[in-house]
Amino acid sequence: MTNLSLSENWRQARLRPDNGVWARVRSLGTLRVVFVVTLSVIYASLFLITFLADIDPHERFRYNKDIVFNEDSMLAPGGVPGGVIESSGVMVYASPNEEHWLGNDERGRDLLVRLAYGARTSLTTGLVCVTFFLIAGTSFGVIAGYFEGRWHSLFVYLFNIVNTFPILLLLLLAVIVIGATVGVEFIFLRIYLLMACLGFFSSPKLAELIRGQISSLKETAFVQASVALGLKPYQIIGKHILWYECRPLIVVQSAYMMGQAILVETTLTYLNFGLEYPMVSWGLMFRSMAGGIMTGRFQPVIVMAAIALAVYFFHYLAGILNDLLATEERRG
């Protein structure tokens, strides 16, 4: 038997399209994977840039006659690209140019820079939401699934009640309490507390799913065998049920929750109950530029697209992770 080198192995594998990476990609949906991978790279880059580069997202720019605009850029009356308030010299709603690749917003700030900082804020607040979602959902789900009888009924009862109410209503009640309780010294905590509340209020959905899995797996042979072997309940639940069986479920729900968190942050900020200066977020950008939709500005469309793309990103990421993890289980 010929002992092929690594590179030869790889070349041979490449020539056989049914094996390896490409087969996996095709099975998951090529477009979907490309979309998710591309956006992941973009988000990671934006994240890094905002930390490493010393750029002020609030800086307003003035027209500089050396700036080159695209020939087909939108021109306001008077020949000044995009400018609404020409007399100030500030680049209000300016078209894309060589210094500001996506143009400028309604206050002359760089749109791309603000989108980057907005991505950081939206993703950070989303992560806080998902963290609490996971902790609360898993804990409640495990308790409800493990304990039988009254505890089980109580938790199911509580899940039903929380699921009955609109999340937005619960969050607005949280706005009142957090606004009244959190002092000005910890003002930066308010949005994170709100996102934590969002995660907490949404956790019954995850808890229900985990509870269902635990209840259905309790009587299976492998669990019975684990009990017989003397494994502790936390070992059975933690490793065998949560990690091996519920992992796809948890990961998928978390991904969906990230998308939801971005939408909720946008909604709360639009209603003036969410983020404010000095933070930068997509919701804040959308609120201040929403009127531009009605005057044909493309900048609000870009912000809307960024939000929509992020939601689709997490939606498709959830789908891919679900397929990947499910396939792994089948193979395992």
Added chain:
Amino acid sequence: MSLIRILVQSVIKLIGVTSLVYVVLYCAPGHIAIHGVEKERSLGRAAIDYVEWGGKVITGDWGYYKDGRKISERLKQHIPRTLLLVGGSLVISLLLSLLMVLASLYWQHMVLVRSSITIINLLSGIHIIVLSYVFVLFDWARPNEGFSFWLLIILALGNGALVDYFSVLHSQFDKALSQDYVSAALARGADRFRHATRYEILLAIVEATSSRIPALIGGTIIVEYIFGYNGIGFDIIKAVENRHFDLTMGVTTALAILLIGISDMTQFVRQRLDPKLHS
């Protein structure tokens, strides 16, 4: 489960929800406009005041808002307006999704049908705020004026519900049509629609409707804000903006009665429709 038992459970849930919200708002430090004399705020005091408040609510005294109007009167006017929106959205979404499901069953080979379904799936991802602005942009939303105003608010609100209904109904129809006896009937030339309309479809509609209502109520908050529409969503915004305790509790109680009632009635209807649950 009997109707009476469901009613009792609903009351218990209602007390649980309202007491929790009351105590949290009451005990939160800082300014929440509590109607009446300032009292020392403690958990014990909150419990006593809750009972007193509950007694007043039962007798119809829900307090007064800053404009001197009774909160109960305000809610009596606003809740039907919101229910009209929510009901209208559900009806329109259901009808449209039924249309889409039928189209996909009979004409699934047509590009037009498949692309319409894809477009509607994509549109459902559009945020309700954006959709509302688009309606205003195209000069469709006339303030407080007639049929077009209502229709467009309802459509903006029902956008998200459409896809839910479609996916639930589509899967139920598929499931029903995959039954052996239905395949046999279809082979003999029977109409697929007639044989798919079993109680599972009704059950699916009831469940999808019940699960969608909380999200629609949440959506009305945004739609009523943008269109300046006097409903309970607008009241919620007012309550939060003013940190008005009585209005907050009034709105929460009214919505709790509505939503818990709908949820428990759905459970009752489900039991009646689903023989497995019934037995």
Added chain:
Amino acid sequence: MSNLRSYKLIVCVLLLLSVDANKLMAQEIKYIETGMPDLLNPIDGAREIVGVRILQMLYRGMIAPNRMGEWEPILTLGDPVFDEELMTLTFHLKEGLLWPDGQPITAEDVVHSYEIYVDPRSKYGNVDVFENFDGVEAVDEHTIRFALKRMDIRSKVRAGFFIMPSHLVGDSTYIAPENEYNRILTGAGPYVLKSIDENHIEFVVNPKYFKVPPSIQSVQMITNPVEDIHKALLQAGHIDLDPVVRPRDLPEYQADLNVELLPYDSQSWYGFAYNCKRGILRFREVRQALSMAFHRAEVLRATFADQGSLLSGPYTQSSPFFNHKIRPYPYEPGHIEVLLDSLEMIDTDGDGVREFNGEPLVLHMVLSMRISQDNKDICANFVQQLKSHKIEVIVDYQEHNSWYEKIFYERDYDITFVQWKFDNASNIYPLFSQTQQDPGMYNIVQFEHDEIEELLERFRNTTDGTERTEVGKRLHELLHFENPYTFLWTLQHSTAYRIDNIRRINVDPFYYFSYIDEWLLEE
């Protein structure tokens, strides 16, 4: 035959014209606001500018200013009469004045209205205007006599308050929120309330209006908190009028041939208020430094397209008390460093924030969530510019009610953003007098200064016009120097209306609808 045809043609034309005339008679206008006060009686409604506009549709006082700013009789027969010692002021109401329900307007209504304004429970913001009145009595059905504490020929101006029907308000001199009068709001103005709810009011012509009734039969007011929507609705023709247009929308309205813009002086000024009894804001030099740290000219240009003018003190340029020798604080970054360094406010640890007495220089700015996006951006600019001078500002957005409590009652803030609107009286006493610091009163900056206090009293009491002007100018100078506010600017507002529906529109800068009975609908 041809005669018959001509006759038929004439009849058809006349019929068409009569149809148009009928349509005109029933015409209405619709205007839009961002919100509405919860209570709209003359006391509570006057706290917000939207309320002031609505009240002008419904109410009139015995006297009112005309377009030249001169006070003239409205419901009275000629000017009021002083007695020989100039210690009483007597008004005679016109005969035959009626409320919309047909009841006569009497002196008792005037007296009762005055008592409501001065009742402490009413908490009327401008109660100071009645300071010189020592009581009022109804001499007979049409005669009202005010007793004065001292001679003051300007006292007649103080009697321009809105008159309410005592038979509808009730016996109490306090209009409680539960009072039914809040739902019927009847006055002597050109319009009466037809219907009112949380975001919609309909006015119809007052059948008993004392002048020629307005030609616009019905006015509807709707509210929408989203200002973006206002423009869309006006341009689409679903509303006819927007009383205050955002500067950023001006170019689009200018390009719209169906919409006309009418600029008017806002008679208000905007400023950052400093709590003069807290922390480092006790030092005048710090307050001056904060004013110098803000590049107001650039922000005014960028945000409001220069539709306004910078202020150097509490009086606007159109005021007779404006001191032309005083210039607004210039933007001088170098001078700020000197000022703060002289107070030993230095960044000793290199963390980018100055310290004072070992504590970092951190100020708390409390803002209402309800302020417009433009004003939020201005505050953001201010904070950023202060940051560049190593002064940290924490911005705390509060729900409006909570903000109002913190600022007007608790004074729990360091900096806040306010807008003060003035009628022709230009009365700044409530804003700066030491006596106006109690909770609910308007000296929110807790300002105390002996010389300024004395000048404020002189300004209020003097009857000599020249002396008053001199005192006013000195007040302007001193308040500029003491700087309890960063006096930002006064803006020029614009109203937008559809020319295919309304013409001959004329607005009062403060009350707005003062001349609505002269507006005409487009034929």
